[in-house]
Amino acid sequence: MSDAYQPRKEDKFTFGLWTVGNPGRDPFGDAVRAVMSPAHIVKKLSELGAWGVNLHDNDLVPFGASAAERDRIVKEFKKVLADSGMVVPMATTNLFGHPVFKDGAFTANDPKVRAFAIQKTMRSIDLGVELGAKIYVCWGGREGTEADACRDAREGFKRYREALNYLAEYVLDQKYDIRFALEAKPNEPRSDIYLASTGHMLAFIETLDHPEMVGVNPEVAHEHMSGLNFYHGIAQAIDAGKLFHIDLNDQKPGRYDQDLRFGSESLKGMFFLVKLLEESGYSGARHFDSHAYRTEDEAGVWEFAKGSMRTYLLLKEKARRFAEDEEIQAILAEIGAKVTKDDHGLGQYTKDGAAKLKAATFDVDALATKGLGYERLDQLVIDLLLGVR
Numbered sequence: 001m002s003d004a005y006q007p008r009k010e011d012k013f014t015f016g017l018w019t020v021g022n023p024g025r026d027p028f029g030d031a032v033r034a035v036m037s038p039a040h041i042v043k044k045l046s047e048l049g050a051w052g053v054n055l056h057d058n059d060l061v062p063f064g065a066s067a068a069e070r071d072r073i074v075k076e077f078k079k080v081l082a083d084s085g086m087v088v089p090m091a092t093t094n095l096f097g098h099p100v101f102k103d104g105a106f107t108a109n110d111p112k113v114r115a116f117a118i119q120k121t122m123r124s125i126d127l128g129v130e131l132g133a134k135i136y137v138c139w140g141g142r143e144g145t146e147a148d149a150c151r152d153a154r155e156g157f158k159r160y161r162e163a164l165n166y167l168a169e170y171v172l173d174q175k176y177d178i179r180f181a182l183e184a185k186p187n188e189p190r191s192d193i194y195l196a197s198t199g200h201m202l203a204f205i206e207t208l209d210h211p212e213m214v215g216v217n218p219e220v221a222h223e224h225m226s227g228l229n230f231y232h233g234i235a236q237a238i239d240a241g242k243l244f245h246i247d248l249n250d251q252k253p254g255r256y257d258q259d260l261r262f263g264s265e266s267l268k269g270m271f272f273l274v275k276l277l278e279e280s281g282y283s284g285a286r287h288f289d290s291h292a293y294r295t296e297d298e299a300g301v302w303e304f305a306k307g308s309m310r311t312y313l314l315l316k317e318k319a320r321r322f323a324e325d326e327e328i329q330a331i332l333a334e335i336g337a338k339v340t341k342d343d344h345g346l347g348q349y350t351k352d353g354a355a356k357l358k359a360a361t362f363d364v365d366a367l368a369t370k371g372l373g374y375e376r377l378d379q380l381v382i383d384l385l386l387g388v389r
Helices: 038-048 067-084 111-130 153-174 198-205 220-224 230-239 267-280 298-324 326-335 351-359 364-369 374-385
Strands: 013-016 052-056 090-092 135-139 179-183 214-216 286-288
Touching: 013 298, 038 052, 038 067, 038 298, 067 111, 090 111, 111 135, 111 153, 153 179, 153 198, 179 198, 198 214, 198 230, 220 230, 230 267, 267 298, 267 374, 286 298, 298 326, 298 374, 326 374
Parallel strands: 013 052, 013 286, 052 090, 090 135, 135 179, 179 214
Antiparallel strands: none
């Protein structure tokens, strides 16, 4: 491989213990790979050039472990991180695996389940902070329904809001330096999941007591499951100042959650995503929430990890070439895609400007018949991505 596409720590690539550690189990088949220890995963990812590793609470500490066992595991894990030069930028809680969460966690009808979910989350936040995490992701995988008769959906949103408000107050009370990032998904494992898209989450955040503490953690696959344009969703999140974290993978639209290797399916869409992240100044982790094909042994898992990072760097280089391509830039300038002088006072309303605009004359026929050259522009992007430009 070319050195230009070898990952470095400053690229801020991260993986989850649950991603590279996925044993290949699915609803129709048992595991095909042996379970790897967290220590082994950290060491190997560091060797490959990754910056950090993220985790659910039970990826590291088994469900129901004693306090003494928990402290021993965490102490050993912190040593492995230090020895490997790895960090834990993000942490989250498994509120979906145990049968107690079959009706949801924060939104479950049983108040004891809701209380347990918040208790488990507070303890998981403690763990994340102890490991150095600055972002805490909330994915409500079980927050939804199969039978809408089970609860008024408004009550579900109310419970979700109350849980997040409680956790925000806990973080403030503990004086933790950590922010929340909400992750949307339309369905699976529930038939319908509340707050199904990044747009839903952005609107919901504004109803919280501490919206300044809460952003989003969009995932490629989750938006593509609904046929949405992930690039547009990320642009909106950045525009709102709410892109706190991002999950990179790939997905065939309209399918179950596939968690494919980044860039392996929707290459052009991922190009514009990488271009946006790099040009917007996004400084957070580039987190790969995906896993190797079920066909792979452990060697294939590490090929998957290397490929994820390599594809990102390849697309980053393509974004640089896009910005330097004279023909592409000339077309963008001609069609008005770049920031230009506003001759019609649209940037800021004034009384005089509005009067001038109302009196202006436009040759709408000429405007309507003017070709914009988007076919040529799009083909230049294809040429660029296919390596002939």
